[in-house]
Amino acid sequence: MSFPQFTIRELMEAGVHFGHRASRWNPKMSPFIFGKRNDIHILDLQQTVPMLYTALGMIRKTVAGGGRVLFVGTKPQAQDIIVEAAERSGQYYVNHRWLGGMLTNWKTIGSSIKRLKDLEANFADEASMAHYTKKERLNLEREHAKLHRALGGIKDMKGLPDIIFVIDAKKERLAIQEANLLGIPVVGVIDTNVDPEGIDFPIPGNDDAARALRLYARFVSDAILDGIAAQVKSAPAAARPAKSGQRKTVVKLSPKATAAAKEEKSEDAAPKASEAKAEKASATAN
Template structure:
């Protein structure tokens, strides 16, 4: 999967070009504003498209390198899309209140995550043996911790990139990421400050359809990176396996060639020799043919009373006299039944 494709029409239909009212603008966003209409700033989508593409390429690169991506959106219209698409691409999210120090004080946050896991384990194992009051207390604490830490409980460390829907609303998260050197992909409305955002995306950060589009494209970019990572790993493994199979095939071919060279002699040895003398016939008047298998052991095969070759021993139309072994091989294949 390559970088997700999107069109200008998709951005227009999602309302990405609508900014805030003119009186609420941030002058630092002036380079990204196209015009003003009915007291509302219109964002220049011709600048949004390449900047959005660059942000998606960065997320794909992070995911392809095995990095962790954190989706952040705690405002009402962003909570559900952030959680849904973060889970869809196997990444992490914060869609409730951002706890101060969630990144800069990760050591304490990780202890709270461990406490949450221990609490869930205790409720699962000892719920029937605990007093009802204690069970209710544990359940309340669990719900509270899940609301704040449920999306990062499996993150296992600081993220390698952070996607922020509204940089103004998530200014604490952006400040923590900047202090730790974590790259930030942020959606910037006309009232936002682009300073400190590594991969800015000028666009509407309030419209639900626009927020869903951002999250969907970001998740698709992450999935593309994960697919590339698995593909590269598969190629490496496949190359090593292919080399092993090639070596084995060479050995097999050598053995097959050697076996093919011995096949005519083995086939000749398996053909019953014609019975010409009475000494080679048993008391019942029937001939007993003895063949030599490839392992050097002798195995008797019942021949017909007329001394014909067993069915299927040679090709069609082949007579025993033509397939008979040389005279030097006859004494080794025929055993006299009467002394």
């Protein structure tokens, strides 16, 4: 998987340049606004392009160093998109209501995650479930559904993320504030109605159109997969015996990251295998 490449035309076709009505704007976004058309603010894509590349580069660098990415998008049109992107790249997500303290009170959240996993283990054990009455099972199923809805996307995340990607910086203000308090870098899409403060790597763009959201998510997941590939590539060198006087560094990949890397590797290998077969057939014919 290679690092994402794109053009202004591609961003325009996805509607990235369309902001909100001028009456809803945040004055702090004025440096990123190109103009106004039919009372709709138009974002300056000449600025969006380099800022998007910078944000994606930071995500790739973080992942290549063994970091974890948390996707955050709780608005209806973003929920399915971020789940798909996070699962594709072996990362984590929050796509329903952000729970206060999800980052700053991770220890408590961790106990809720443990409860979720315990429930899943119970459901997988038919002998264990046989001891419950029908009403008790129903209550357990409701508890599981509630916990899975809130924490299902982070249940395998061992500790805090190393960087977060936010779809709507206005709606996800609480997540941004918690990340700021903990010094976790924030990559966020900023529309014309947003206060960009607290966003370490802002991406000026439309945060409502599904086509634009899908584009951002694909770029981010591609950058992550490129970072994972770089990490995997560096792992053999790191695993070699260290020279005298040098410390040995071992690169550890999470199961989700390893699976994502293997999937991408198999997809890249398929065309090469087909080419090899074609060359062999041609040589035989000659």
